[in-house]
Amino acid sequence: DAKTTQPNSMESNEEEPVHLPCNHSTISGTDYIHWYRQLPSQGPEYVIHGLTSNVNNRMASLAIAEDRKSSTLILHRATLRDAAVYYCILRDARGGSNYKLTFGKGTLLTVNP
Amino acid sequence: NAGVTQTPKFRILKIGQSMTLQCAQDMNHNYMYWYRQDPGMGLKLIYYSVGAGITDKGEVPNGYNVSRSTTEDFPLRLELAAPSQTSVYFCASSYSSTDRSYEQYFGPGTRLTVT
Numbered sequence: 033d034a035k036t037t038q039p040n041s042m043e044s045n046e047e048e049p050v051h052l053p054c055n056h057s058t059i060s061g062t063d064y065i066h067w068y069r070q071l072p073s074q075g076p077e078y079v080i081h082g083l084t085s086n087v088n089n090r091m092a093s094l095a096i097a098e099d100r101k102s103s104t105l106i107l108h109r110a111t112l113r114d115a116a117v118y119y120c121i122l123r124d125a126r127g128g129s130n131y132k133l134t135f136g137k138g139t140l141l142t143v144n145p
Numbered sequence: 146n147a148g149v150t151q152t153p154k155f156r157i158l159k160i161g162q163s164m165t166l167q168c169a170q171d172m173n174h175n176y177m178y179w180y181r182q183d184p185g186m187g188l189k190l191i192y193y194s195v196g197a198g199i200t201d202k203g204e205v206p207n208g209y210n211v212s213r214s215t216t217e218d219f220p221l222r223l224e225l226a227a228p229s230q231t232s233v234y235f236c237a238s239s240y241s242s243t244d245r246s247y248e249q250y251f252g253p254g255t256r257l258t259v260t
Contacts, residue, residue: 074253076235131247
């Protein structure tokens with residue numbers, strides 16, 4: 033599986049935008065980029081995913097570099113509830129196991145009031 | 146919908162005991178998964194299933210067994226519990242979505258301690 037690299041931790045202030053980076057220099061053409069987050073003492077939850085184009089949903093935006101070797105999850109206005117571990121995951125869309133995810137350690141986001 | 150439910154929430158086992166972690170989903174998802182999460186680490190896949198009657202090993206299957214007799218239920222069996230199985234266990238489910246997200250829905254987890 034292609035690997036991702038994320039900072040161990042980041043801090044932000046409430047109501048400010050947050051840009052969470054992810055490097056995936058060995059990404060293949062069939063890898064989707066997924067982001068999940070895990071709030072304290074909860075299971076992970078889906079945030080967003082994309083393939084080549086930037087994506088927006090009610091939770092966040094995903095900006096994908098033109099060469100696809102990196103991506104950035106953007107939280108437009110951080111709230112205290114956004115404090116969580118954020119996982120950037122590549123999912124291979126080929127073959128019979130295209131539904132599986134491999135979680136790394138993620139980025140621990142701290143939001144200061 | 147209740148989503149993905151897991152029981153129990155907490156359990157303490159003695160070394161060598163056995164137990165079954167229960168997982169159920171009411172979303173008619175065909176894919177189901179069991180993960181474990183050790184402190185400060187990401188999730189590791191134990192077993193998964195693509196439908197009733199079909200299961201397969203994930204990254205860390207040793208010491209565990211699963212079955213999938215119905216679409217809704219996917220129990221995880223621990224035989225001869227060991228301290229190394231102390232962890233938080235998450236069950237998840239997903240389906241073949243038209244947006245190709247295969248979004249996984251997670252349960253609240255079971256915190257297991259083996260002493």
